[in-house]
Amino acid sequence: MPSAWMLAEFDAPERILEAAVELRARGYARIEAFTPHAVPELEAALGIRRSWVPRIVLAGGATGAAFAFLLQWWLNGVNYPLNVGARPLFSAPAFIPITFETTVLFAALTAFVSWLAVTRLPTLNHSLLDVEAFNSVSIDRFWLAIKSSDEHYDRGRTTAELRELGALRVLLTPELEQ
Amino acid sequence: MTADSAALPLHGRLTGGGARGGAAPLADPPVMIGRPSYGELTSQLLRPITVASRWHLRLLALTGIGTLGLFAALTYTAIAGIGVWGVSVPVAWAFAITNFVWWIGIGHAGTFISAILLLFSSQWRTSINRVAEGMTLFAVMQAGLFPLFHLGRPWFFYWLIPYPSTMNVWPNFRSALPWDAAAVSTYFTVSFLFWYMGLVPDLAVARDASAQRWRRQIYGLFALGWRGSARDWSHYRVIYGLLAGLATPLVVSVHTVVSMDFATSQLPGWHSPMFPPYFVAGAIYSGFAMVLTLVIPIRRIFGLYNVVTERHLENMAKMLLCTGWIVTYSYIIEIFCAWYSGDRFERYVHLVSRPFGTYAFFVWLQFFCNCAVVQVFWSKRARRNPLILFVAALLINVGMWLERFNLIVTSLQRDFLPSSWGIYVPTPIDGAIFFGTLSFFLFLFLLFLRVVPFIPISELKELRHALGEADRRNGEQVHA
Numbered sequence: 001m002p003s004a005w006m007l008a009e010f011d012a013p014e015r016i017l018e019a020a021v022e023l024r025a026r027g028y029a030r031i032e033a034f035t036p037h038a039v040p041e042l043e044a045a046l047g048i049r050r051s052w053v054p055r056i057v058l059a060g061g062a063t064g065a066a067f068a069f070l071l072q073w074w075l076n077g078v079n080y081p082l083n084v085g086a087r088p089l090f091s092a093p094a095f096i097p098i099t100f101e102t103t104v105l106f107a108a109l110t111a112f113v114s115w116l117a118v119t120r121l122p123t124l125n126h127s128l129l130d131v132e133a134f135n136s137v138s139i140d141r142f143w144l145a146i147k148s149s150d151e152h153y154d155r156g157r158t159t160a161e162l163r164e165l166g167a168l169r170v171l172l173t174p175e176l177e178q
Numbered sequence: 179m180t181a182d183s184a185a186l187p188l189h190g191r192l193t194g195g196g197a198r199g200g201a202a203p204l205a206d207p208p209v210m211i212g213r214p215s216y217g218e219l220t221s222q223l224l225r226p227i228t229v230a231s232r233w234h235l236r237l238l239a240l241t242g243i244g245t246l247g248l249f250a251a252l253t254y255t256a257i258a259g260i261g262v263w264g265v266s267v268p269v270a271w272a273f274a275i276t277n278f279v280w281w282i283g284i285g286h287a288g289t290f291i292s293a294i295l296l297l298f299s300s301q302w303r304t305s306i307n308r309v310a311e312g313m314t315l316f317a318v319m320q321a322g323l324f325p326l327f328h329l330g331r332p333w334f335f336y337w338l339i340p341y342p343s344t345m346n347v348w349p350n351f352r353s354a355l356p357w358d359a360a361a362v363s364t365y366f367t368v369s370f371l372f373w374y375m376g377l378v379p380d381l382a383v384a385r386d387a388s389a390q391r392w393r394r395q396i397y398g399l400f401a402l403g404w405r406g407s408a409r410d411w412s413h414y415r416v417i418y419g420l421l422a423g424l425a426t427p428l429v430v431s432v433h434t435v436v437s438m439d440f441a442t443s444q445l446p447g448w449h450s451p452m453f454p455p456y457f458v459a460g461a462i463y464s465g466f467a468m469v470l471t472l473v474i475p476i477r478r479i480f481g482l483y484n485v486v487t488e489r490h491l492e493n494m495a496k497m498l499l500c501t502g503w504i505v506t507y508s509y510i511i512e513i514f515c516a517w518y519s520g521d522r523f524e525r526y527v528h529l530v531s532r533p534f535g536t537y538a539f540f541v542w543l544q545f546f547c548n549c550a551v552v553q554v555f556w557s558k559r560a561r562r563n564p565l566i567l568f569v570a571a572l573l574i575n576v577g578m579w580l581e582r583f584n585l586i587v588t589s590l591q592r593d594f595l596p597s598s599w600g601i602y603v604p605t606p607i608d609g610a611i612f613f614g615t616l617s618f619f620l621f622l623f624l625l626f627l628r629v630v631p632f633i634p635i636s637e638l639k640e641l642r643h644a645l646g647e648a649d650r651r652n653g654e655q656v657h658a
Contacts, residue, residue, distance in 0.1 A: 013643060032407050032408065032409065033408040034405055034406050034407050035408065035411065036383075036636060036639055037379075037406075037636045037637070038411040038414065038415050039411070039643075040412075040415070042408050043408050043409075046408050046409075048412045050416065051413040051415075051416035051417065053420070054416065054420055057417075057420055071340060075340055076348065076351050076352065079348065080347065080348045082348075084350065084352065091352055095351060095352075097361065097431070097435050098351055098356065098357055098360045100427075100431060101360040101431065102364070104364055104427065104428060104431075105363075105364040105367060107420075107424050108368040108371055108372075108421060108424045109367070109371070111371075111417050111420050111421055111424070112375065112421070115413060115414070115417045116402075118413050119410045119413055119414070121378075121402040121403060122403050124399065126405060128405055129398075138379070138382045138383045138385070138386040138406060138636075139217060139383060139386060140215065140220065140639075
């Protein structure tokens with residue numbers, strides 16, 4: 001059961017933050033939080049490390065720069081020498097604008113594709129999307145999710161702990177209810 | 179210290195949260211009026227896409243007809259050839275290139291607002307950024323039409339792309355025109371990715387808040403299954419910031435490259451090394467004017483006074499004043515350099531043919547619209563008055579169009595040899611295409627207002643949260 005979760009609904013970022021910190025202190029490791037907007041403190045509380053995507057984007061940008069510059073050099077300087085007013089065939093300054101644009105283009109495309117890859121989008125059939133109440137996550141509620149595979153997970157005890165930490169309601173994803 | 183006076187970090191998306199010190203002057207209006215709950219914000223900002231008003235549909239139909247007119251005029255041009263425009267030798271570039279530069283310049287404010295102001299952590303960017311980004315995309319789409327159809331045989335546009343063809347010919351990359359193709363297509367692609375990525379969490383809001391099943395499915399499809407987990411947000415913030423960083427040099431580079439189309443030629447009036455900064459400032463100037471032209475009616479029609487406040491209007495007016503002065507300064511330096519160079523052809527264009535020649539009326543109108551009108555914004559009252567802002571923004575739009583027209587046409591019609599001088603008169607097709615792109619732009623924009631949340635919902639919630647935190651901290655200070 002890869003995505004069997006216990007879900008707890010909170011009504012404010014402060015409350016879910018407190019709950020996340022407390023649960024982590026009690027030893028829960030497989031916790032995920034879902035929020036209507038970015039809550040950076042929560043990422044720290046859950047021990048999420050800073051995204052490593054920028055490194056790939058740097059590589060993408062560098063590839064774009066090398067590709068565009070070498071392409072222009074090869075096409076205009078070597079493969080098809082076109083004499084325009086006796087200007088040098090390999091004129092590096094004139095190749096800069098396209099090199100720059102291609103760098104940005106490749107970097108941006110890399111950033112976008114990596115974003116889809118690391119956040120596993122598109123995933124239109126995620127089981128959380130089937131939980132009716134979970135819809136409030138994009139509107140005004142903050143949901144904490146604990147994986148059933150967590151060492152500390154115990155249906156009764158975890159439910160009680162979540163309620164004690166201020167959860168408005170506690171739900172199970174369909175896989176767990178069965 | 180008022181509740182809003184604490185300067186907040188732009189939102190966690192980029193800086194990682196935490197308040198920054200420093201207080202804005204007391205007199206600044208807030209960036210958000212009242213403290214609506216998340217639910218209230220959601221329903222207010224989704225209302226325009228759930229409830230269709232009759233005027234909206236009527237305007238869509240009207241601009242749709244204009245768009246059909248554009249397509250008809252373009253088809254006619256493609257069939258008959260660009261001789262149906264008023265262009266000829268010596269004035270081979272006229273309305274089309276003027277419109278191209280004008281539209282692409284307008285796009286710059288969108289990227290400026292959404293990317294540069296994001297990096298500078300400006301709170302007042304938040305509620306207007308998506309409108310500005312949409313404006314950018316649609317303006318660049320209009321701009322792209324002109325060089326395409328100016329080719330005369332638009333179906334060969336792909337010859338600009340270096341692909342291995344049986345002709346064994348490659349583009350000449352030492353010319354400014356392939357630079358232009360690269361700059362404009364990159365600009366459009368990056369702006370689109372940035373716009374879409376910003377939109378995804380809000381499409382998820384539209385998905386989750388919709389009552390009808392078909393809406394949930396369509397918004398759900400485009401929301402890509404966004405759930406907003408802390409891990410997703412952490413990558414999102416970093417990558418969104420990266421895209422902003424990547425879009426930022428594009429603001430400067432695109433119009434720089436456009437200006438090189440002119441500056442790399444030897445024509446008097448074009449051959450000037452100051453063109454890149456002069457063009458970029460002009461682009462941001464015209465772009466802010468267009469943002470105001472669009473935002474002021476939207477604010478009124480959709481009743482968005484609480485999220486698009488006087489602060490937003492005033493700051494945009496300040497941007498107009500600032501960029502307006504850079505443009506004015508550029509005009510002065512341009513004329514001074516023409517005189518100081520001692521070059522008789524430059525002197526003739528700048529000192530005789532522009533101010534007193536065939537198009538003198540339009541040149542003086544340009545100076546009036548771009549240099550004189552904007553001075554009204556020294557007054558705080560004018561900066562906060564939507565009507566004055568709207569009228570001034572319209573005049574600046576006109577002025578910036580005239581600037582490009584005068585720059586292109588007066589230089590071409592009076593070059594080195596009097597024997598090759600000529601005149602340019604636009605044809606009805608020229609006019610139809612220009613007004614056609616205005617229609618097409620408005621059509622796309624109205625469609626955008628109708629189908630996607632055009633005020634960023636999740637970002638406003640984040641702003642709301644930050645403001646709430648600031649309120650609380652200030653409250654504690656008062657009670658301490």
